[in-house]
Amino acid sequence: MKQNHFQKIIRGLSLTSVMFVFQACYGTPQDFGYDVYLSGVVTSAVTGKPIKGIKVSVENTSQYELTDSVGTFNMYVPKLKNYKVVFEDVDSISQGSFVSKDTILISANNSIQVNIALESK
Amino acid sequence: MNNLQKYIYRQFKKNETAIHELNYLFWECTSRCNLSCLHCGSDCSKDTSFPDMPLDDFLKAIDSISSPAKNFTVVLTGGEPLMRNDIEIIGREIRKRGMRWSMVTNGYIYTDEKHNALLNAGLGALTISLDGLEKSHNWLRNSKHGFTRTERAIELAASSARLNFDVVTCVNQRNLKEMDAVYNYLKTKHVKTWRLFTILPIGRAKNNPELLLDDFQFKGLMDFIVEKRKRKEMDVKFSCEGYVGDYETKVRDGAFFCRAGINIGSILIDGAISACPNIDRSFSQGNIYTDNFYEVWQNKYQAFRNRNWTETGLCEKCGEYKNCQGSGMHLWHGGKENVLVCHYSKIVK
Ligand code: SF4
Ligand code: SF4
Numbered sequence: 001m002k003q004n005h006f007q008k009i010i011r012g013l014s015l016t017s018v019m020f021v022f023q024a025c026y027g028t029p030q031d032f033g034y035d036v037y038l039s040g041v042v043t044s045a046v047t048g049k050p051i052k053g054i055k056v057s058v059e060n061t062s063q064y065e066l067t068d069s070v071g072t073f074n075m076y077v078p079k080l081k082n083y084k085v086v087f088e089d090v091d092s093i094s095q096g097s098f099v100s101k102d103t104i105l106i107s108a109n110n111s112i113q114v115n116i117a118l119e120s121k
Numbered sequence: 122m123n124n125l126q127k128y129i130y131r132q133f134k135k136n137e138t139a140i141h142e143l144n145y146l147f148w149e150c151t152s153r154c155n156l157s158c159l160h161c162g163s164d165c166s167k168d169t170s171f172p173d174m175p176l177d178d179f180l181k182a183i184d185s186i187s188s189p190a191k192n193f194t195v196v197l198t199g200g201e202p203l204m205r206n207d208i209e210i211i212g213r214e215i216r217k218r219g220m221r222w223s224m225v226t227n228g229y230i231y232t233d234e235k236h237n238a239l240l241n242a243g244l245g246a247l248t249i250s251l252d253g254l255e256k257s258h259n260w261l262r263n264s265k266h267g268f269t270r271t272e273r274a275i276e277l278a279a280s281s282a283r284l285n286f287d288v289v290t291c292v293n294q295r296n297l298k299e300m301d302a303v304y305n306y307l308k309t310k311h312v313k314t315w316r317l318f319t320i321l322p323i324g325r326a327k328n329n330p331e332l333l334l335d336d337f338q339f340k341g342l343m344d345f346i347v348e349k350r351k352r353k354e355m356d357v358k359f360s361c362e363g364y365v366g367d368y369e370t371k372v373r374d375g376a377f378f379c380r381a382g383i384n385i386g387s388i389l390i391d392g393a394i395s396a397c398p399n400i401d402r403s404f405s406q407g408n409i410y411t412d413n414f415y416e417v418w419q420n421k422y423q424a425f426r427n428r429n430w431t432e433t434g435l436c437e438k439c440g441e442y443k444n445c446q447g448s449g450m451h452l453w454h455g456g457k458e459n460v461l462v463c464h465y466s467k468i469v470k
Contacts, residue, residue, distance in 0.1 A: 024380070025360045025451065026225060027225065027248070027385075028225055028287070029248070030223075031192070031246040033192075033221060037216075061283075063240050063241060076241060
């Protein structure tokens, strides 16, 4: 492409390789897209029904999300080599009690889908 | 930069202008704000009478972009974007389209819960305003608790490796002397990037000399940035607010290039299609309620892509014109007879 060709020449001349990264005065830095889309459904291993209110978190990040009324969760998490995703029942009274579970996932592309069934306590 | 480098850079700018790939789109999603800053109106010309733009109207506009650039980012701005309660929904809709999003905030209501929800929704970059140490910040931001709230926002942002995040500081008479202290403070908060800008003599700032730096102070600020950059402890930089001659590339990562209308577009609160939100509203190129956004981007923006009209007033006989090209578009107001501020002249005096 014409653009890439010219940019390569400029880079080659060592003007600066970062001139292609810019921000406006009142704008933000650019996003380099270091994240992965993590989604899935949490169900009961006994009834097979979706569970609402399960806390889904990724170890070594501060992020978490609670499953919705159909047991689904979806969140963008930092790009890592692998993920330990933890499922915890933090709403045991209304939905019954479930045993926490975690699972290790490898990130191969920009999205990970994980469906998990939790045992009852 | 030596003359050859300057020449190549000018050719590079010409090439970028000819291609004019849209990859940075401001959305002025609200004009509501939770603060009443002393300098408000100096960096924008906002009309607060407009209601928040419905998300669907904005999405319809960006859906007109037939093949978005690889790094296409929507930058949410306001007002204070967090005054809207649907920012996470907005973020997810943008990400669904394969685009990225970022946000500018004063940090006042950027809580732990909000931080988590925004990251979950795919927030990728963030800018937080901090205008000095506690007293100076609260003075400029006209708020008793502004500093404490913003401090928490900075801590949260700095704790997230995923966010490309910076702090911006609006330098004025009151906080100029404490820039060293702010630098040290930000280091303790693990801030990696700090961007400084000055206030333009327009809006509320016009009649408040405490907000404006004199030429000597401005040059001092450039020297401060140069010195801090040499240390390589933090990425300290001058914002893109104007051309600064020999300081170019010493106070920023790259040399000055006003990309408004070249790579930067905007959808403003009333649907107007323009570039940076601080640009005079008379430069609007159309309106999403009457025009196809992407057609406007591709076919209009002549005043942005051919800056010859800026060769007037102070710029007419300026020896630096070919490198500066009338500085930033946001420095042209009213009848556009003269550049509002020439940063270069401040440093060569
Ligand atoms: S007079 Fe105009 S062209 Fe010359 S340096 Fe100043 S702003 Fe730039
Ligand atoms: S108008 Fe140009 S100089 Fe001004 S903020 Fe936008 S890109 Fe920067």
